[in-house]
Amino acid sequence: MVPSFAAFQLLLLIGFLSSGSESLRFDLQSGHTKCISEDIKQNAMTVGKYHVVNPNEAQPLTDDRKLVVRVTSTTGNTFHYSDKVESGQFAFVAGEGGDFMTCFWVPDHKPQVTLTVDFDWRTGVAAKQWSSVAKKGDVEAMEFEMQKLFETANSIQEEMYYLREREEEMQDLNASTNTKMARLSFLSLFVCLSVAGLQIWHLKTFFHKKKLI
Numbered sequence: 001m002v003p004s005f006a007a008f009q010l011l012l013l014i015g016f017l018s019s020g021s022e023s024l025r026f027d028l029q030s031g032h033t034k035c036i037s038e039d040i041k042q043n044a045m046t047v048g049k050y051h052v053v054n055p056n057e058a059q060p061l062t063d064d065r066k067l068v069v070r071v072t073s074t075t076g077n078t079f080h081y082s083d084k085v086e087s088g089q090f091a092f093v094a095g096e097g098g099d100f101m102t103c104f105w106v107p108d109h110k111p112q113v114t115l116t117v118d119f120d121w122r123t124g125v126a127a128k129q130w131s132s133v134a135k136k137g138d139v140e141a142m143e144f145e146m147q148k149l150f151e152t153a154n155s156i157q158e159e160m161y162y163l164r165e166r167e168e169e170m171q172d173l174n175a176s177t178n179t180k181m182a183r184l185s186f187l188s189l190f191v192c193l194s195v196a197g198l199q200i201w202h203l204k205t206f207f208h209k210k211k212l213i
Contacts, residue, residue, distance in 0.1 A: 031108035051087035074098035
């Protein structure tokens with residue numbers, strides 16, 4: 001049986017939600033900054049963990065291998081800040097929607113050093129620590145799976161409402177842009193016709209003065 005379009009959208013959305021986590025490793029030189037953005041909807045949970053990889057496990061990290069970390073929203077509000085740390089974590093419920101930015105900065109140092117940073121950022125369903133919810137002996141496996149499905153269904157519904165709102169905003173923006181472009185086109189046409197009329201009037205006046213016509 002060929003799946004319906006609605007079923008296809010549902011599967012696509014589930015895949016989108018399951019990808020709401022970002023785990024990566026990157027290098028960062030002293031005196032430089034690296035920022036990572038994540039689109040988070042309003043009232044969604046987000047958690048992040050980060051640490052500097054120690055190249056020599058037998059020795060503690062020196063001060064020149066410490067990070068400054070800041071998490072900010074689109075409007076510039078700070079949700080997390082750590083100064084000169086080798087590891088840390090943050091967790092909060094976004095009071096506003098939009099692109100959130102996590103920036104890592106290493107203070108300038110001579111000679112220059114390069115840090116390797118592990119960063120794990122999860123949002124939505126992926127941010128919930130299911131292992132801590134399902135304590136051994138507290139709930140049965142089936143009840144735990146049902147709870148996961150229930151939370152996933154709620155997240156899908158909220159995401160669909162969010163996407164619908166974004167679509168309406170884009171439609172309003174397109175309509176407004178089309179209206180402005182139409183007005184600009186009429187204004188340009190009016191200016192062109194006015195200039196052409198002035199040029200014709202000027203030429204006729206000039207020819208009359210020269211008695212050419």
